[in-house]
Amino acid sequence: MRDGNVVRPGYRTPYLQPRRGTLVGDAIYFTIRLDNTIIKYEWGQNCLSMIKPPITDTFYIALMAMEDGSLGFACIEGSSLYLWSRKVNLEGAAEWVQCRVIELETIIPGADSDGEAIVVGFAEGVGVIFISTGVGLFTIELKSGRVREVDEAEVYFSVLPYMSFYTPDRGELLSLARTH
DSSP: OEETTEEOOOOOOOOBOSSOOEEETTEEEEEBTGGGOEEEEETTTTEEEEEOOSOOSOSOEEEEEOTTSOEEEEEEETTEEEEEEEEEOTTSOEEEEEEEEEEGGGTSTTOSTTSOOEEEEEETTTTEEEEEETTEEEEEETTTOOEEEEEOSOOOSOOOOOOOOOOOOHHHHHHHHHHO
Protein backbone atom coordinates (compact mmCIF):
# COMPACT_ATOMS: atom_id res chain seq x y z
CA MET A 1 0.00 0.00 0.00
CA ARG A 2 1.36 3.47 -0.89
CA ASP A 3 1.11 6.45 1.44
CA GLY A 4 2.88 9.35 -0.27
CA ASN A 5 6.43 8.13 -0.78
CA VAL A 6 6.24 5.52 1.96
CA VAL A 7 5.42 1.95 1.02
CA ARG A 8 3.61 0.09 3.79
CA PRO A 9 3.09 -3.64 3.68
CA GLY A 10 -0.50 -4.73 3.21
CA TYR A 11 -1.63 -7.08 5.95
CA ARG A 12 -4.72 -8.24 7.73
CA THR A 13 -4.91 -8.54 11.46
CA PRO A 14 -6.05 -11.98 12.60
CA TYR A 15 -8.96 -11.78 15.02
CA LEU A 16 -11.93 -13.94 15.87
CA GLN A 17 -14.82 -13.54 13.47
CA PRO A 18 -17.97 -11.90 14.84
CA ARG A 19 -19.98 -15.08 14.37
CA ARG A 20 -21.01 -17.90 16.62
CA GLY A 21 -18.75 -20.74 17.54
CA THR A 22 -19.69 -24.39 17.24
CA LEU A 23 -19.55 -27.07 19.92
CA VAL A 24 -18.67 -30.56 18.67
CA GLY A 25 -18.01 -33.19 21.31
CA ASP A 26 -15.55 -31.82 23.86
CA ALA A 27 -14.30 -29.01 21.59
CA ILE A 28 -15.49 -25.56 20.62
CA TYR A 29 -14.55 -24.09 17.25
CA PHE A 30 -14.23 -20.46 16.11
CA THR A 31 -12.82 -18.86 12.99
CA ILE A 32 -10.12 -16.23 12.63
CA ARG A 33 -10.63 -13.50 10.05
CA LEU A 34 -7.33 -14.28 8.36
CA ASP A 35 -8.15 -17.03 5.80
CA ASN A 36 -10.97 -18.47 7.98
CA THR A 37 -8.44 -20.42 10.02
CA ILE A 38 -10.37 -22.49 12.55
CA ILE A 39 -9.43 -22.35 16.23
CA LYS A 40 -10.21 -25.52 18.17
CA TYR A 41 -10.30 -25.48 21.97
CA GLU A 42 -10.60 -28.85 23.71
CA TRP A 43 -12.18 -28.36 27.14
CA GLY A 44 -11.06 -31.62 28.73
CA GLN A 45 -7.43 -31.31 27.68
CA ASN A 46 -7.21 -27.50 27.92
CA CYS A 47 -5.63 -27.60 24.46
CA LEU A 48 -5.75 -24.99 21.70
CA SER A 49 -5.02 -25.84 18.06
CA MET A 50 -5.53 -24.42 14.58
CA ILE A 51 -7.16 -26.13 11.60
CA LYS A 52 -6.83 -25.05 7.99
CA PRO A 53 -10.32 -24.75 6.42
CA PRO A 54 -11.17 -26.57 3.19
CA ILE A 55 -11.57 -23.23 1.39
CA THR A 56 -9.66 -20.12 2.44
CA ASP A 57 -10.65 -17.44 -0.06
CA THR A 58 -14.24 -16.84 1.01
CA PHE A 59 -15.31 -14.61 3.88
CA TYR A 60 -18.85 -15.81 4.63
CA ILE A 61 -18.80 -19.30 6.09
CA ALA A 62 -20.57 -21.28 8.80
CA LEU A 63 -19.17 -23.92 11.12
CA MET A 64 -21.62 -26.57 12.29
CA ALA A 65 -21.94 -29.86 14.10
CA MET A 66 -22.76 -32.59 11.58
CA GLU A 67 -25.19 -35.43 12.34
CA ASP A 68 -22.32 -37.91 12.66
CA GLY A 69 -20.64 -35.78 15.35
CA SER A 70 -17.97 -34.30 13.08
CA LEU A 71 -17.18 -30.65 12.41
CA GLY A 72 -18.93 -29.20 9.36
CA PHE A 73 -18.05 -26.23 7.15
CA ALA A 74 -20.38 -24.43 4.73
CA CYS A 75 -19.60 -21.75 2.16
CA ILE A 76 -20.82 -20.46 -1.18
CA GLU A 77 -18.70 -20.26 -4.31
CA GLY A 78 -20.40 -18.94 -7.42
CA SER A 79 -23.99 -20.09 -7.11
CA SER A 80 -23.27 -23.32 -5.22
CA LEU A 81 -23.44 -24.06 -1.50
CA TYR A 82 -20.59 -26.39 -0.51
CA LEU A 83 -20.78 -28.55 2.62
CA TRP A 84 -17.66 -30.14 4.05
CA SER A 85 -17.12 -32.49 6.98
CA ARG A 86 -13.93 -33.15 8.96
CA LYS A 87 -13.35 -36.91 8.95
CA VAL A 88 -10.59 -39.16 10.24
CA ASN A 89 -9.03 -41.17 7.41
CA LEU A 90 -7.66 -44.73 7.56
CA GLU A 91 -4.24 -43.45 8.68
CA GLY A 92 -5.85 -41.66 11.64
CA ALA A 93 -5.38 -38.14 10.26
CA ALA A 94 -8.27 -35.67 10.11
CA GLU A 95 -9.09 -34.30 6.67
CA TRP A 96 -11.88 -32.32 5.00
CA VAL A 97 -14.31 -34.32 2.88
CA GLN A 98 -16.75 -32.54 0.59
CA CYS A 99 -20.07 -34.15 1.44
CA ARG A 100 -22.60 -32.14 -0.55
CA VAL A 101 -23.03 -29.41 -3.17
CA ILE A 102 -26.36 -27.60 -3.51
CA GLU A 103 -27.01 -25.57 -6.65
CA LEU A 104 -28.65 -22.42 -5.30
CA GLU A 105 -29.82 -21.10 -8.68
CA THR A 106 -32.38 -23.89 -8.84
CA ILE A 107 -33.87 -23.38 -5.36
CA ILE A 108 -33.42 -19.69 -4.44
CA PRO A 109 -34.54 -16.91 -6.77
CA GLY A 110 -31.76 -14.44 -7.50
CA ALA A 111 -28.98 -16.71 -6.25
CA ASP A 112 -26.99 -16.57 -9.46
CA SER A 113 -23.22 -16.39 -9.73
CA ASP A 114 -23.06 -12.59 -9.22
CA GLY A 115 -21.66 -13.17 -5.73
CA GLU A 116 -24.62 -11.78 -3.81
CA ALA A 117 -25.51 -15.08 -2.09
CA ILE A 118 -23.62 -15.58 1.17
CA VAL A 119 -23.81 -17.95 4.14
CA VAL A 120 -24.75 -15.93 7.24
CA GLY A 121 -25.64 -18.56 9.85
CA PHE A 122 -26.56 -22.05 10.94
CA ALA A 123 -29.19 -23.27 13.42
CA GLU A 124 -27.71 -26.05 15.55
CA GLY A 125 -29.81 -29.11 16.21
CA VAL A 126 -32.20 -28.56 13.31
CA GLY A 127 -29.77 -28.51 10.37
CA VAL A 128 -30.81 -25.17 8.89
CA ILE A 129 -28.44 -22.87 6.99
CA PHE A 130 -29.21 -19.16 6.53
CA ILE A 131 -28.41 -17.67 3.11
CA SER A 132 -28.56 -13.95 2.36
CA THR A 133 -29.14 -12.89 -1.26
CA GLY A 134 -29.96 -9.69 -3.08
CA VAL A 135 -33.65 -10.64 -2.94
CA GLY A 136 -34.00 -11.84 0.66
CA LEU A 137 -32.87 -13.96 3.59
CA PHE A 138 -33.54 -17.67 3.10
CA THR A 139 -33.25 -20.86 5.13
CA ILE A 140 -32.36 -24.25 3.71
CA GLU A 141 -33.22 -27.36 5.72
CA LEU A 142 -30.36 -29.71 4.96
CA LYS A 143 -32.32 -32.96 5.47
CA SER A 144 -35.40 -32.12 3.43
CA GLY A 145 -33.98 -29.50 1.08
CA ARG A 146 -36.90 -27.23 1.97
CA VAL A 147 -36.24 -23.55 1.27
CA ARG A 148 -38.09 -20.67 2.93
CA GLU A 149 -37.76 -16.93 2.60
CA VAL A 150 -37.63 -15.58 6.17
CA ASP A 151 -36.93 -11.89 5.61
CA GLU A 152 -36.62 -9.31 2.89
CA ALA A 153 -33.37 -8.22 1.32
CA GLU A 154 -31.17 -6.41 3.83
CA VAL A 155 -27.48 -6.37 4.63
CA TYR A 156 -26.82 -9.44 6.79
CA PHE A 157 -23.37 -10.35 8.04
CA SER A 158 -24.31 -12.92 10.65
CA VAL A 159 -27.55 -14.54 11.81
CA LEU A 160 -27.50 -15.97 15.33
CA PRO A 161 -30.64 -18.09 15.65
CA TYR A 162 -31.76 -19.46 18.98
CA MET A 163 -34.19 -22.34 19.25
CA SER A 164 -35.19 -22.04 22.90
CA PHE A 165 -34.28 -20.35 26.12
CA TYR A 166 -34.61 -21.13 29.81
CA THR A 167 -36.44 -18.98 32.32
CA PRO A 168 -35.78 -20.11 35.91
CA ASP A 169 -38.71 -20.62 38.26
CA ARG A 170 -39.71 -17.19 39.57
CA GLY A 171 -40.27 -18.51 43.10
CA GLU A 172 -36.78 -19.99 43.16
CA LEU A 173 -35.29 -16.65 42.10
CA LEU A 174 -37.18 -14.80 44.84
CA SER A 175 -36.00 -17.24 47.51
CA LEU A 176 -32.42 -16.89 46.28
CA ALA A 177 -32.72 -13.09 46.43
CA ARG A 178 -33.96 -13.22 50.03
CA THR A 179 -31.06 -15.39 51.23
CA HIS A 180 -28.40 -13.00 49.92
